[in-house]
Amino acid sequence: MAIEILRLGHRGERDKRISTHVALTSRALGAEKIIFTEEDKHVKESVERIVDSWGGDFKFEVVKSWRTYAKRFKDNGIVVHLTMYGENINKIMTEIREDISKTNKNLLLIIGAEKVPREAYDLANYNLSVGNQPHSEVAALAIFLDRLTEGKTLYSEYDNAKIKVTPSKSEKCVFVEKD
Amino acid sequence: MAIEILRLGHRGERDKRISTHVALTSRALGAEKIIFTEEDKHVKESVERIVDSWGGDFKFEVVKSWRTYAKRFKDNGIVVHLTMYGENINKIMTEIREDISKTNKNLLLIIGAEKVPREAYDLANYNLSVGNQPHSEVAALAIFLDRLTEGKTLYSEYDNAKIKVTPSKSEKCVFVEKD
Numbered sequence: 001m002a003i004e005i006l007r008l009g010h011r012g013e014r015d016k017r018i019s020t021h022v023a024l025t026s027r028a029l030g031a032e033k034i035i036f037t038e039e040d041k042h043v044k045e046s047v048e049r050i051v052d053s054w055g056g057d058f059k060f061e062v063v064k065s066w067r068t069y070a071k072r073f074k075d076n077g078i079v080v081h082l083t084m085y086g087e088n089i090n091k092i093m094t095e096i097r098e099d100i101s102k103t104n105k106n107l108l109l110i111i112g113a114e115k116v117p118r119e120a121y122d123l124a125n126y127n128l129s130v131g132n133q134p135h136s137e138v139a140a141l142a143i144f145l146d147r148l149t150e151g152k153t154l155y156s157e158y159d160n161a162k163i164k165v166t167p168s169k170s171e172k173c174v175f176v177e178k179d
Numbered sequence: 180m181a182i183e184i185l186r187l188g189h190r191g192e193r194d195k196r197i198s199t200h201v202a203l204t205s206r207a208l209g210a211e212k213i214i215f216t217e218e219d220k221h222v223k224e225s226v227e228r229i230v231d232s233w234g235g236d237f238k239f240e241v242v243k244s245w246r247t248y249a250k251r252f253k254d255n256g257i258v259v260h261l262t263m264y265g266e267n268i269n270k271i272m273t274e275i276r277e278d279i280s281k282t283n284k285n286l287l288l289i290i291g292a293e294k295v296p297r298e299a300y301d302l303a304n305y306n307l308s309v310g311n312q313p314h315s316e317v318a319a320l321a322i323f324l325d326r327l328t329e330g331k332t333l334y335s336e337y338d339n340a341k342i343k344v345t346p347s348k349s350e351k352c353v354f355v356e357k358d
Contacts, residue, residue: 014196017193017196017197018196018197018200021197021200021314021315021317021318022315024312024313024314024315025314025315025317025318027312027314028310028312028313028314028318029310029314029318050312050313054312054313084344085344085346085347085350085351085352085353086346086347086348087346087347087348088334088346089330089333090330090333090334091346121349122349127347127348127349129344129346130333131207131208131332131333131334132333132334132343132344132345132346133203133206133207133229133233133333133335133337133344134203134207134229134233135200135203135204135206135207135208136200136201136203136204136317136321138200138204138315138317138318138321139200139204139207139208139317139318139320139321140321141318142315142317142318142319142321142322143321143322143325146322146325146326147325151268151269153310154268154269154309154310154311154312155267155269155310155311156312158312164311165263165264165308165311165312166311167264167265167266167267167270167308167311168264168265168266168306169265169266169306170300170301170306171264172264173264174264
């Protein structure tokens with residue numbers, strides 16, 4: 001299963017740091033790419049800087065029409081839209097996990113910033129809430145992916161990593177490749 | 180068990196939105212308060228606005244010395260510091276959960292923005308990593324609290340809530356109290 005993240009409603013300057021957190025969280029939890037609907041130099045460069053130092057192949061991409069992209073994806077994939085109005089994650093997560101593992105389909109996860117167009121709700125296979133309180137799309141994304149992957153992606157080895165951290169009780173254990 | 184969040188290294192204007200996400204995620208996952216080391220009007224007002232509409236008793240507090248606060252807390256509580264250099268959450272989480280449930284102690288969770296002083300590492304009962312890749316303190320906090328609470332706090336009923344959302348498959352089900 002490949003995981004892609006579609007970031008809707010990103011508002012340039014205002015959202016640049018939150019959207020960067022969304023992107024880096026996606027990468028750290030095993031997603032392959034994040035898709036924006038418009039260019040954002042800050043987010044793109046932050047992602048590229050991390051990939052350059054920490055390795056792997058995570059991608060920042062821009063699509064012209066997210067509707068077209070999501071519809072095509074759905075032909076052979078599962079679309080999950082995270083929204084505070086959606087179904088209770090505690091009740092529906094098992095079904096989603098089984099759906100993905102049975103069909104071995106790829107996953108597109110839609111993450112809104114502010115208001116998300118109605119079509120996202122209609123298009124998604126699942127509209128899913130991570131709690132019914134206003135909090136953070138970074139948190140919702142993290143919890144969903146953590147429950148989906150059960151921690152398996154959190155300590156992955158990345159190809160071409162110049163920096164590696166080894167978990168440690170009380171010291172910083174960092175390997176940095178010399179130029 | 181009561182949960183408190185200590186936010187270190189918050190840098191005013193630069194971090195105001197990320198710190199607000201940290202605060203609201205803490206609230207949505209069952210924490211009782213968030214503690215800053217300096218005033219921040221933006222975060223404070225965001226928290227108060229959410230509590231006013233969505234209910235509950237979550238608090239924003241400022242302490243003069245986080246060291247004194249954390250040391251005192253540790254006399255009768257457990258201090259966990261989230262850091263990408265810490266122990267592997269997949270390996271240590273069961274021990275932390277058992278430690279908390281056996282002792283019935285309260286939990287102070289230290290969340291850094293940028294660099295965290297060495298004392299935080301020494302003071303904490305556990306230095307814990309949520310993955311060994313750079314991502315987001317909002318994501319790390321969310322995953323830790325979700326694993327700790329096992330989703331039990333995500334759909335809590337809040338006292339004095341003027342707005343309530345009922346999870347739904349395809350509609351927005353929102354209850355808004357009239358003035």
